[in-house]
Amino acid sequence: MALYSIGDVAERCGINPVTLRAWQRRYGLLKPQRTEGGHRQFDEDDILRIEEIKRWVGSGVPVGKVKALLEGENISVDDAWSTLKEEMMTVLRHVKPAKIRNRIAAIGRENPADALIDNVFLPIRQRLGLDQNTARAMCSLLDGALIDYVAFCLTGSRKKAGKDALLMGWGTEDRTRLWLEAWRLSQQGWRMDVMAEPLEMPRPELFPGQKIFIFTGKALTHRQQEMMNHWQEQGFTVSHIGH
CATH class of the missing domain: 3.40.50 (Rossmann fold)
Incomplete structure (x- = not known):
């Protein structure tokens, strides 16, 4: 059976290698083989699984919940996004710009932009915008981090x-x-x-x-x-x- 490098798979499936590594290391979604030198190698079954993961994530499922779906469990997608929103709110309450940037970058690598914008970032910004003082300061901090991250993404896409x-x-x-x-x-x-x-x-x-x-x-x-x-x-x- 043919084996492919992570670069080959990333190009074939239209996914950043960083995302593939995160799906493997953080979420246990992939189990590629290794060469003697430790390099990842993927077979056709791995590629089919990647395409299935892409379909779930593309339909709006947070990547952290995909493994349960692949294993046949029933989960609530709305609850999954709520969990991600609360995790983001917890990071914001610590008011640490570096932690906010790191969290945005992490979930940005692992989830589609459409889903994150509609299910996480816009609801959080709306929620913070309804309050006064501290919440608005947090929203401004979030906005700065979002613009910083998006500018980075746009540079890459160009x-x-x-x-x-x-x-x-x-x-x-x-x-x-x-x-x-x-x-x-x-x-x-x-x-x-x-x-x-x-x-x-x-x-x-x-x-x-x-x-x-x-x-x-x-x-x-x-x-x-x-x-x-x-x-x-x-x-x-x-x-x-x-x-």
């Missing part, structure tokens, strides 16, 4: 094959959300750049030939929809992402 795109905010004050949405788009194959300051009125004509995503944080107003239609009629490649 080194890969893909299409370039620019993200603009329009009529929103949530700068951190811009970075989160750019991260989400980067996972869809876009090499993203972000305009860090939201605009009162985007000007696509300043970026001829550029694919542009516009984030509003909500449904387009009637006036905004008219402007989107106008830009598209003029030939600009502009798409709206709202929620």
Whole structure:
């Protein structure tokens, strides 16, 4: 039976080698063979298991719960995300920037951006934003760490094959959300750049030939929809992402 290196498997399955190592070491999801020199080697059964893990994780299951599903156990996915949120909140309460960055990086390597944004980071930011003083300081600390991590991810994604795109905010004050949405788009194959300051009125004509995503944080107003239609009629490649 053919055996493959971790680099070969990562390329074939579209997964970072760091993630494969985490699935093995931290979660016990993989048991590759080893060469005499200690290098991992994977066979076709391992690759099939990796694809199954990817399907579970891609459907929104936290990676920490995948092993139980593979072994036929019944688990609540909602409860699993709740556990991850509480773990993140515990780290935030310690108010240690390095620990916050490390935790974000760890779960960012192990879970899809879409799932983390929708099930962990946005709910936590909303929860902290409802309170005063200390909670808002914690939210600001979290936002700084998120932007730091997403900027790192975007730099990595720009080194890969893909299409370039620019993200603009329009009529929103949530700068951190811009970075989160750019991260989400980067996972869809876009090499993203972000305009860090939201605009009162985007000007696509300043970026001829550029694919542009516009984030509003909500449904387009009637006036905004008219402007989107106008830009598209003029030939600009502009798409709206709202929620």
